[in-house]
Amino acid sequence: MSRSLSPLQTERLILRPFERSDAEALFEYQSREDIARYHFWEPRSLEDIHKKLDDWIPMTSLEGEGTHASAICLAEDGRLIGDLSLCVTDAEAGQAEIGFSLNPEFQGCGYAFEAASAYLQFGFEQRKLHRIFGRCDARNTGSWKLMERLGMRREAHFREHALFKGGWDEEFYYAILAREWQSFPDRALQMEAKPVLAGGE
Numbered sequence: 001m002s003r004s005l006s007p008l009q010t011e012r013l014i015l016r017p018f019e020r021s022d023a024e025a026l027f028e029y030q031s032r033e034d035i036a037r038y039h040f041w042e043p044r045s046l047e048d049i050h051k052k053l054d055d056w057i058p059m060t061s062l063e064g065e066g067t068h069a070s071a072i073c074l075a076e077d078g079r080l081i082g083d084l085s086l087c088v089t090d091a092e093a094g095q096a097e098i099g100f101s102l103n104p105e106f107q108g109c110g111y112a113f114e115a116a117s118a119y120l121q122f123g124f125e126q127r128k129l130h131r132i133f134g135r136c137d138a139r140n141t142g143s144w145k146l147m148e149r150l151g152m153r154r155e156a157h158f159r160e161h162a163l164f165k166g167g168w169d170e171e172f173y174y175a176i177l178a179r180e181w182q183s184f185p186d187r188a189l190q191m192e193a194k195p196v197l198a199g200g201e
């Protein structure tokens with residue numbers, strides 16, 4: 001039987017697999033121009049989101065390459081406030097990319113930090129990854145500041161290396177190694193995350 005990711009619990013959040021009933025809450029922020037601005041996609045319709053859910057709902061495998069995708073929900077009332085993904089790009093070399101978005105109504109409260117910390121912990125301690133990286137547009141201050149708060153290092157700044165949404169793209173790469181995560185000074189903060197694995201260890 002293949003193992004799958006079940007909910008991760010942090011102090012204020014539950015990170016759980018997507019469900020069909022998440023469409024409206026995802027539409028609330030993924031339909032916004034400011035959320036889509038630095039993603040490769042354009043603001044999504046409800047129909048687009050239903051189609052994407054066909055892909056996201058099964059993204060729970062703990063084996064090989066592929067993506068874990070989670071809804072970020074408030075522990076107190078279950079409200080979906082964002083989404084998070086960890087895409088294992090090279091299972092043998094333990095490489096994975098992290099991605100995140102929050103409904104603007106819930107930004108500025110440390111929720112993305114709390115959720116991403118739990119995913120880094122899960123990636124390094126459960127999946128035994130070696131390096132987790134993130135990419136963002138250099139103008140996406142919210143994203144690169146979050147990666148710096150997570151203890152990720154800026155590894156690259158690609159200048160005008162591609163065309164993106166009608167202009168030159170300026171891209172930052174950030175990354176953190178497993179051993180850097182182990183010694184990250186704020187790691188104590190992140191120990192609130194309690195991963196629960198389905199399918200047995």
Ligand SMILES: CC(C)(COP(=O)(O)OP(=O)(O)OC[C@H]1O[C@@H](n2cnc3c(N)ncnc32)[C@H](O)[C@@H]1OP(=O)(O)O)[C@@H](O)C(=O)NCCC(=O)NCCS
Pocket residue numbers: 034035038039100101102103106107108109110111112113114135136137140142143145146149
């Ligand atoms: C990237 C994104 C998820 C970051 O969200 P965020 O809410 O700014 O990130 P955090 O959870 O780390 O919150 C940090 C802010 O909360 C504040 N905060 C309040 N309480 C906090 C707490 N308990 N812990 C940590 N930070 C806290 C921090 O001071 C910080 O505020 P500041 O940015 O004014 O300094 C958000 O900007 C987003 O969804 N952007 C649009 C989608 C997107 O571009 N995604 C990335 C594509 S590459």
